[in-house]
Amino acid sequence: MTRLEAGHARRSIVAGWGRSSEHSPDQFSRSLFEPFRSRPLGLDEFVLSAMRAQLCLAAGDGTGPARERASLRRIESARANPRALRDGGFRSAPHFPLDDADLPLWADVTAAVVLSTEPGPIRVAGVGQSSEPYSFGDRDLRTITSLKTAAGRAAADAGFGPDTADVAEVDGLTLIDEALGLEAIGFAAPGAGLRALADDARANPSGGGASGYSPPSMGLVRIVESVLQLRGTAGSVQQRSVRRAVATGGSVVAGQTQTVVLLEAVS
Amino acid sequence: MSEPVAVLGVGQTTYKRRHPESSAADLIWAAAEEALADAGLGIDAVDVIIAGVAPDALAGENCVEKTAIFGTGKPFLRVNTGGVTGSSTTFAGASYVASGRARAALVVSLERMGQASTSQRVFNTIFDPVYEKDFPLTTITMAALRASMLMRVYGYSERHWAEIAARNYRHALRNPLAHLHLEVTPEDVLASPLLAWPIHRLEACPMSEGACALVLGGRELAAGRNAAWIQGMASTSDSYAMGDRIRRPEGSLVDLLSLQRSAVRAYADAGVTDPRKEFGVVELYSPFSSAEAMTYPALGFCAPLDGPRFIQEQQEDPSLRSSTPPAGRRRPTRSAPRPWSASPNAPCRSAAWPGSGRWPTCGGRWPPGRAAPRSFRPPACWARSVHDEQVV
Numbered sequence: 001m002t003r004l005e006a007g008h009a010r011r012s013i014v015a016g017w018g019r020s021s022e023h024s025p026d027q028f029s030r031s032l033f034e035p036f037r038s039r040p041l042g043l044d045e046f047v048l049s050a051m052r053a054q055l056c057l058a059a060g061d062g063t064g065p066a067r068e069r070a071s072l073r074r075i076e077s078a079r080a081n082p083r084a085l086r087d088g089g090f091r092s093a094p095h096f097p098l099d100d101a102d103l104p105l106w107a108d109v110t111a112a113v114v115l116s117t118e119p120g121p122i123r124v125a126g127v128g129q130s131s132e133p134y135s136f137g138d139r140d141l142r143t144i145t146s147l148k149t150a151a152g153r154a155a156a157d158a159g160f161g162p163d164t165a166d167v168a169e170v171d172g173l174t175l176i177d178e179a180l181g182l183e184a185i186g187f188a189a190p191g192a193g194l195r196a197l198a199d200d201a202r203a204n205p206s207g208g209g210a211s212g213y214s215p216p217s218m219g220l221v222r223i224v225e226s227v228l229q230l231r232g233t234a235g236s237v238q239q240r241s242v243r244r245a246v247a248t249g250g251s252v253v254a255g256q257t258q259t260v261v262l263l264e265a266v267s
Numbered sequence: 268m269s270e271p272v273a274v275l276g277v278g279q280t281t282y283k284r285r286h287p288e289s290s291a292a293d294l295i296w297a298a299a300e301e302a303l304a305d306a307g308l309g310i311d312a313v314d315v316i317i318a319g320v321a322p323d324a325l326a327g328e329n330c331v332e333k334t335a336i337f338g339t340g341k342p343f344l345r346v347n348t349g350g351v352t353g354s355s356t357t358f359a360g361a362s363y364v365a366s367g368r369a370r371a372a373l374v375v376s377l378e379r380m381g382q383a384s385t386s387q388r389v390f391n392t393i394f395d396p397v398y399e400k401d402f403p404l405t406t407i408t409m410a411a412l413r414a415s416m417l418m419r420v421y422g423y424s425e426r427h428w429a430e431i432a433a434r435n436y437r438h439a440l441r442n443p444l445a446h447l448h449l450e451v452t453p454e455d456v457l458a459s460p461l462l463a464w465p466i467h468r469l470e471a472c473p474m475s476e477g478a479c480a481l482v483l484g485g486r487e488l489a490a491g492r493n494a495a496w497i498q499g500m501a502s503t504s505d506s507y508a509m510g511d512r513i514r515r516p517e518g519s520l521v522d523l524l525s526l527q528r529s530a531v532r533a534y535a536d537a538g539v540t541d542p543r544k545e546f547g548v549v550e551l552y553s554p555f556s557s558a559e560a561m562t563y564p565a566l567g568f569c570a571p572l573d574g575p576r577f578i579q580e581q582q583e584d585p586s587l588r589s590s591t592p593p594a595g596r597r598r599p600t601r602s603a604p605r606p607w608s609a610s611p612n613a614p615c616r617s618a619a620w621p622g623s624g625r626w627p628t629c630g631g632r633w634p635p636g637r638a639a640p641r642s643f644r645p646p647a648c649w650a651r652s653v654h655d656e657q658v659v
Binding site (some may be wrong): 001002003004005006007008028031032034035128129130131132133134138145146149150153251252253256257 | 269270292315316323327328329330333334335336337338339340341342343344345359361362363365366367368
């Protein structure tokens with residue numbers, strides 16, 4: 001996008017793909033950790049997500065009917081999404097307190113968008129990026145500060161915030177990560193992320209990670225799903241009257257780097 | 268570009284086989300702090316960090332660049348375009364500044380190749396798993412195929428490769444950061460073991476570790492500074508399969524069409540019409556002597572069939588052989604064997620120094636008795652594009 005804004009190009013194609021079937025996502029995840037002090041502990045991304053879930057439990061969130069409804073709705077949305085994986089895929093083993101339904105469905109995923117400086121039906125209204133320290137001990141795992149900061153920057157860029165979006169497509173490795181992501185961008189109040197996933201049809205209508213997951217492409221998939229919603233062509237997961245959408249993408253480890261994109265339909 | 272982009276500061280570690288005393292984060296910050304100090308800026312002045320690392324497998328740790336993030340809130344972008352990762356990071360950083368999304372960008376590239384037990388097994392994985400990987404193709408055999416094609420098509424000999432290598436070792440002797448400081452003659456190169464005919468060991472870059480950093484900024488930050496301005500830059504890719512590039516009318520596998528097209532565009536941006544005369548310094552990224560020879564015609568320094576003579580002229584003309592170029596003369600140099608992902612912005616870093624009146628390879632000012640280039644047009648090089656080095 002910066003190349004377009006800088007005048008280096010008029011149009012660009014942006015593609016992202018991941019092939020979970022070609023490797024062990026768990027093994028890859030473990031190799032993200034520092035080899036001497038962290039890796040021997042057997043840490044992986046799911047362990048960190050489980051830690052987040054425990055923080056939610058300790059705060060009184062993440063349990064009860066809301067979590068069950070959120071989990072159920074996520075799977076139902078994925079079943080309704082015509083672009084979701086129908087057969088195949090696989091899941092990693094869950095760490096307590098996560099369970100199978102909280103985990104992503106590993107899949108081979110490819111997504112692409114064409115960006116242009118020429119006027120079009122959907123505009124990129126705002127973009128924000130941010131990062132957090134490498135050591136997760138230095139972070140507030142529950143708040144996802146980098147995502148919160150990125151959302152603030154995107155809002156400043158766009159002149160409107162994620163809380164005004166008609167659809168939120170939030171990237172998260174697990175159900176808990178998606179819920180905390182909704183809270184970080186301000187689409188859900190603190191502690192209300194799971195309730196939003198359970199009861200708010202605007203929150204991850206695509207089914208999120210339950211539709212198929214492969215890390216290198218997921219932020220782009222969230223943008224594609226948002227664009228389809230804005231166009232009114234999302235199929236059976238289409239929401240009504242979508243004028244604004246927010247899409248997020250987070251990267252390892254535990255969402256250390258984050259991007260938030262605000263999109264708007266041009267009438 | 269909507270906003271002009273200047274190189275405000277540069278930093279670089281030494282290059283060596285391994286840095287056992289330093290973590291990846293240590294190396295990144297050694298280069299970054301030097302670049303920030305050179306720019307006279309603190310990290311707070313930087314709005315985005317672009318980090319370049321080539322194959323993760325070389326470091327033994329995935330996304331190793333992220334270990335260097337200590338603070339919070341900086342936009343951070345990883346770039347991996349294989350052999351041109353360094354210049355791609357620079358391009359990305361410049362785009363952020365040119366677009367107005369950043370006042371200053373910290374661009375840093377890292378190579379931890381020393382952590383790999385065998386780099387060539389890692390490099391074998393960049394080739395097509397069905398048609399090419401079993402040959403087995405590596406970066407060495409890939410370069411050897413090209414070198415033999417250059418010999419057949421354009422009349423190069425092993426002696427030409429040896430002379431290029433000897434000149435680069437000679438330049439590296441004056442570069443305190445270089446991995447190897449060796450007195451090497453063309454005869455030494457020819458006597459060194461064959462890696463894959465016609466490539467001898469001493470004409471191949473060694474496996475090195477190190478990091479290189481730039482601070483890029485716009486007009487506001489460059490005001491009052493002796494900055495080097497980026498006057499042109501371009502990047503072009505080529506088809507993945509080497510076989511697709513052999514018999515095509517616009518340029519074969521050894522004509523570096525992508526570099527040629529990048530050069531045309533960058534020169535047009537910069538207003539360069541006679542590159543051989545107009546550049547005061549040229550820093551090329553070439554992991555093998557034969558790879559360097561391929562860049563000469565692509566960058567417009569000579570016609571393709573004149574490549575062997577061009578190399579010979581460098582041997583016969585003392586000013587072309589010197590590591591300190593007079594104004595208006597090019598200094599073709601691989602100057603030091605470079606690591607992969609740091610190397611393409613290491614030339615950018617070196618090319619930036621003359622703009623500030625300092626000599627990059629001597630750790631200080633221009634050498635006594637030598638005048639700085641009179642009409643230097645910084646920076647003097649924009650190296651190679653994606654598939655030239657990444658996959659071929």
